[in-house]
Structures are given as structure tokens and as C-alpha cells.
Amino acid sequence: CIRDSIKDLQEAGIQPAGCIVGEPTLMQPVVSHKGTWRLRCCFRGREAHSAMPTHGVNAVEYAAQLVVFMREVAARFVRDEPRDEGFPVPFSTIQTTTIAGGTAQNIVPNHCELTVDLRTMPGTSFEALHAQIRDFAAQLDAQMKRESPETGCEVAFLAGVPAFVVQDTAPIVTYARRLARTQGAGKVTFGTEAGIFSEAGIPTVIIGPGSI
Numbered sequence: 001c002i003r004d005s006i007k008d009l010q011e012a013g014i015q016p017a018g019c020i021v022g023e024p025t026l027m028q029p030v031v032s033h034k035g036t037w038r039l040r041c042c043f044r045g046r047e048a049h050s051a052m053p054t055h056g057v058n059a060v061e062y063a064a065q066l067v068v069f070m071r072e073v074a075a076r077f078v079r080d081e082p083r084d085e086g087f088p089v090p091f092s093t094i095q096t097t098t099i100a101g102g103t104a105q106n107i108v109p110n111h112c113e114l115t116v117d118l119r120t121m122p123g124t125s126f127e128a129l130h131a132q133i134r135d136f137a138a139q140l141d142a143q144m145k146r147e148s149p150e151t152g153c154e155v156a157f158l159a160g161v162p163a164f165v166v167q168d169t170a171p172i173v174t175y176a177r178r179l180a181r182t183q184g185a186g187k188v189t190f191g192t193e194a195g196i197f198s199e200a201g202i203p204t205v206i207i208g209p210g211s212i
Contacts, residue, residue, distance in 0.1 A: 002193045002196050006196065015202075016202050018203045018205070019172070019205075020205055020206075021193055021194045021197070021206045021207075024209065024210035024212050025186070025207050026209070027208070028180070028182060030186050030188050030205065033195065034120055034190075035124075035126050035163035036117075036118070038116065038160060039116040039133065041113070041114050041116065041156075042112075043062050043101070044111060044144075044150070045151055046108070046150065048107070049108070050107060050108055057151045059101055059102075059109045060102055062144055065140060070133065073132065074093060086187040089119075089189050092118070097117045100114075121163065122165045133155055161191040161193065161196055162196070162198070163195055164192075164197075166204055170203050172204065192206055
């Protein structure tokens with residue numbers, strides 16, 4: 001685990017001068033990437049025949065409310081977030097990537113599960129965004145429980161790496177440019193361990209052959 005390796009370095013009193021993370025960048029040094037985060041949202045409903053919907057709690061429809069809320073958050077990023085045109089997508093993004101629920105066409109669904117992908121710009125707080133999603137999910141949870149106390153929803157953090165930025169003039173970037181025989185430097189939307197190294201105070205650059 002990268003975090004364990006960094007902890008070992010710190011405990012040994014070693015402060016690396018820099019780090020090169022090998023990822024497919026067409027041999028162009030990359031000096032920044034977005035944070036990449038994954039969530040899972042689980043909804044427990046109450047099953048009933050679809051002819052008697054008031055006897056059930058529709059997990060899919062409650063999940064849909066969360067999807068719509070996240071689309072509204074995504075739209076705010078497009079509209080309001082300061083842009084960095086160095087990124088292929090110059091603002092933070094959030095989207096539902098998988099969804100599954102229900103058991104039959106004539107049954108009020110008693111479960112629904114979805115996963116969420118978030119890509120945060122450097123300087124945009126994932127913690128604040130995560131809290132917004134959890135708060136809205138808590139409102140849905142309360143509504144569901146008012147209909148039937150055994151129902152509800154939960155938001156679980158799956159994985160993530162923070163965004164990273166290194167100064168274009170940092171020695172590790174100059175070194176990578178010299179090795180790759182290029183003066184270029186770019187920014188990417190995919191996440192790497194560079195965010196973890198950078199978080200630990202280690203100047204980091206991403207570079208490698210091939211394309212993502």
C-alpha cells in the first residue's frame with residue numbers, strides 16, 4: 001500500500017526530493033490531476049404488489065431523488081466553479097455510474113444500489129461535497145423511515161485519491177522534462193498515487209509511455 005510506504009519513509013526520517021509516478025501520458029510530464037472518489041449508496045425499501053403501492057416504500061424512486069440531486073450539484077460545477085482550461089474537462093464532475101434495483105415489473109422495489117464517481121478540481125473540497133451528499137441522503141432516510149421504520153438509505157465511501165498540483169518550475173518537473181526531452185507539461189482528469197505522495201509533501205510528477 002502506498003500510504004504504508006509513505007508512513008515507513010516518514011518514520012525513518014526520509015524526505016524524498018521528488019517522486020515520479022509512471023502512468024500513460026505520452027511521455028509528457030503531468031503537473032496536476034483531479035481528485036478521484038467513489039461512493040456506494042444503498043436504499044432499503046419495503047416490498048409490496050405494484051397494485052398496492054401505498055403498502056410499500058419504493059427504493060428505486062428514492063434512489064432516483066439522490067441521482068437528481070447529484071445532477072444538480074454537477075450542474076452547479078459547470079455553471080459556477082472557476083475553470084482551469086488546462087484540464088480536458090475544466091471543472092469538477094459527479095455522476096452516477098451504476099444502478100441496480102427491483103425484483104419484478106409488478107413489485108414495489110425493496111432495494112436499490114448505485115455507485116458514484118466524483119472528480120474534484122484541485123482546491124475543491126471532496127469532504128464538503130461528500131457532506132452535501134450525506135446530508136441529502138439523511139433527509140431521504142428520514143422520509144423513508146416515516147413511511148416504514150425498517151427502510152432507509154446509507155452512503156458508503158469506497159475509495160479515493162486526492163487531487164495534486166506541483167509547480168511547473170519544480171526540480172522534479174525539470175528533471176522529468178530533461179529525461180523525456182520535452183518542454184511540455186499537462187494536466188489530466190484521471191487519478192493516480194501522485195495525489196497521495198503530494199499530500200505527504202513529496203514533489204511529484206506523472207509521466208509514462210502510452211495514452212490513457
